[in-house]
Amino acid sequence: MRFKPAKDPLMRAATRTRYPGSSKTRVAHLREVSQFVRELRNQGFGVKKWGNVTSKHVGIVVKSWHDRGLATKTIKEYLSGVRATAEAYDNNSIHKDNSAFNLENIQYVQNIDRSMPDERYNSIMEKLKAGDNNENRVAAQLGLCRHLGLRHEEARKFSPSRDVLPDGRVHASAGTKGGKERVLSEVSPEGRKAIEYARSVAGTGSMIPPGMRDRQWEKKGYKILEKAGADRKNEKFHSARHAYAQSRYEQLTGFKCRVKYESKEAFERAAIEARGEDWKDYDKSARGIIKVEMGHGLGRDSTVAQYLGSNSK
Numbered sequence: 001m002r003f004k005p006a007k008d009p010l011m012r013a014a015t016r017t018r019y020p021g022s023s024k025t026r027v028a029h030l031r032e033v034s035q036f037v038r039e040l041r042n043q044g045f046g047v048k049k050w051g052n053v054t055s056k057h058v059g060i061v062v063k064s065w066h067d068r069g070l071a072t073k074t075i076k077e078y079l080s081g082v083r084a085t086a087e088a089y090d091n092n093s094i095h096k097d098n099s100a101f102n103l104e105n106i107q108y109v110q111n112i113d114r115s116m117p118d119e120r121y122n123s124i125m126e127k128l129k130a131g132d133n134n135e136n137r138v139a140a141q142l143g144l145c146r147h148l149g150l151r152h153e154e155a156r157k158f159s160p161s162r163d164v165l166p167d168g169r170v171h172a173s174a175g176t177k178g179g180k181e182r183v184l185s186e187v188s189p190e191g192r193k194a195i196e197y198a199r200s201v202a203g204t205g206s207m208i209p210p211g212m213r214d215r216q217w218e219k220k221g222y223k224i225l226e227k228a229g230a231d232r233k234n235e236k237f238h239s240a241r242h243a244y245a246q247s248r249y250e251q252l253t254g255f256k257c258r259v260k261y262e263s264k265e266a267f268e269r270a271a272i273e274a275r276g277e278d279w280k281d282y283d284k285s286a287r288g289i290i291k292v293e294m295g296h297g298l299g300r301d302s303t304v305a306q307y308l309g310s311n312s313k
Contacts, residue, residue: 003041009048010037017088022179032081039064050089058094062101072103111309113259115242116235121146127228138224140201143194145240149294152237159206160199182295245290245307252286258309
């Protein structure tokens with residue numbers, strides 16, 4: 001059964017759905033739903049209404065995704081859009097527990113250091129700052145990720161004239177996840193320099209060049225970053241955000257985070273040497289501060305552990 005998104009009844013219904021959250025959430029859900037409906041049609045199902053979509057349909061699609069080698073995390077993301085759309089049409093019959101579809105629990109924390117090394121960061125910044133205006137804009141974005149902990153989208157849409165408050169605090173307002181704005185009260189000297197460089201590049205605008213769409217600039221920015229020497233797979237804007245979290249952790253605790261050590265024992269020895277038996281209190285406090293500063297919910301321990309590592313293993 002050929003999939004034609006513009007004519008498919010499930011997709012047409014999805015485009016009319018009012019999803020809670022930001023416009024970014026809506027775009028994500030539509031993308032997720034599109035993947036589901038496409039595979040549903042490939043499997044020969046012609047169901048036309050979201051109220052008639054069942055766990056059986058979802059299970060068959062999930063099995064097909066598994067067979068094609070899709071990552072469990074990706075499948076779970078797709079299912080979030082499917083459930084949100086079905087629920088918008090009063091269909092609450094799809095299993096809430098992913099284990100019903102044989103999706104194993106994801107081990108999020110692997111204690112792997114994914115930060116951009118300072119030497120590589122400095123080398124890339126030097127090349128970008130010596131380039132044209134577009135390269136300068138990418139340098140500004142990378143600096144905002146590294147020294148303010150902004151997400152890439154937040155850095156692209158950052159406007160110093162709008163987002164730096166009169167008292168010097170930073171208001172992260174555009175491109176935030178789930179539309180949740182936040183204020184950064186503590187900005188380091190390096191963060192101030194990153195802001196001023198961004199201001200010199202963007203003027204009264206954002207990091208997105210005038211006349212260019214966000215999505216277009218996002219793709220171009222990655223290409224510029226790679227051309228400047230970033231590893232295509234491992235060193236993206238997000239790796240600079242990892243570096244921010246790790247340096248902020250060390251500033252708050254006085255010792256490096258878990259991912260900087262090969263073993264739990266080596267990490268604990270360094271932590272005890274720095275703070276004695278109270279090191280766990282410093283660790284807990286720092287993680288809480290970093291979660292808020294980076295725009296994660298207070299309960300997202302596994303998320304901040306992606307940057308810092310897990311002390312339990």
